[in-house]
Amino acid sequence: MKWIHGTYLKNRDIWLVQAKSGDSWMWKQILKTRDKALFSNGGVDNLMQLINSCVNNSKVQMSVLYHALSANSVPVPWYNTVWEGISYPKHSFLSWLAVQNRLQTQDRLLKRGIITSNSCCLCTRAEENRDHLFFDCLFSSEVWLLVMDWLKFSWRSCVWNHIMNWYCYKLRGKGDRQKIKRMALSSTLYCIWIERNNRIFKNKFRNAVQVFGEIKISMLYIILNSTSLLDSRDWILSL
Numbered sequence: 001m002k003w004i005h006g007t008y009l010k011n012r013d014i015w016l017v018q019a020k021s022g023d024s025w026m027w028k029q030i031l032k033t034r035d036k037a038l039f040s041n042g043g044v045d046n047l048m049q050l051i052n053s054c055v056n057n058s059k060v061q062m063s064v065l066y067h068a069l070s071a072n073s074v075p076v077p078w079y080n081t082v083w084e085g086i087s088y089p090k091h092s093f094l095s096w097l098a099v100q101n102r103l104q105t106q107d108r109l110l111k112r113g114i115i116t117s118n119s120c121c122l123c124t125r126a127e128e129n130r131d132h133l134f135f136d137c138l139f140s141s142e143v144w145l146l147v148m149d150w151l152k153f154s155w156r157s158c159v160w161n162h163i164m165n166w167y168c169y170k171l172r173g174k175g176d177r178q179k180i181k182r183m184a185l186s187s188t189l190y191c192i193w194i195e196r197n198n199r200i201f202k203n204k205f206r207n208a209v210q211v212f213g214e215i216k217i218s219m220l221y222i223i224l225n226s227t228s229l230l231d232s233r234d235w236i237l238s239l
């Protein structure tokens with residue numbers, strides 16, 4: 001969460017700060033989520049108590065917090081997939097928006113009249129929507145296939161619904177390799193979304209192998225530094 005402190009908060013109070021017009025879409029989403037949580041929990045004090053109850057080893061357990069915040073709602077099948085405890089919180093948050101189809105993809109912006117044409121900036125051969133971007137697109141499917149090859153997935157699919165079904169029903173267990181495969185999905189979603197944004201907003205392009213390299217490095221950083229994944233180090237380094 002250093003990026004939030006450095007970029008947005010600058011010593012301002014997280015409970016009081018308001019979104020400004022130049023802020024990133026992601027930051028505005030975080031503040032919107034904060035306001036919803038404040039409303040449904042009856043104010044700052046109650047929400048602080050709830051968050052403190054989800055802290056372990058001075059870290060907020062994102063999956064526990066999500067569970068506490070949605071205590072009265074119906075459990076969703078993608079819960080374990082999205083809120084995998086070893087994933088980066090920003091990757092989990094992006095995945096949470098993606099599974100609910102709430103990312104600001106071009107098909108949605110077009111419907112709202114914010115843009116006038118729709119073309120996927122990763123392949124330039126199709127219109128952009130959630131399912132195309134992840135991973136029907138030629139570019140993103142290349143990235144996802146590299147990830148699946150690296151981690152020796154026993155199946156291959158680049159169809160969003162198939163992938164989510166597989167994760168929700170076959171990859172929901174507590175084993176390290178299942179956890180790592182869940183982290184792989186959220187890291188891939190995040191890095192593809194960042195690549196898409198860099199192309200649109202910064203005119204910066206990387207190829208599929210470079211995006212895959214970033215996913216791999218971000219995952220290895222967690223796996224090789226985590227005391228709970230000691231048994232998986234030799235496996236991941238042998239791949």
Ligand SMILES: [Zn+2]
Nearest residue numbers: 120122123137
């Ligand atoms: Zn595409």
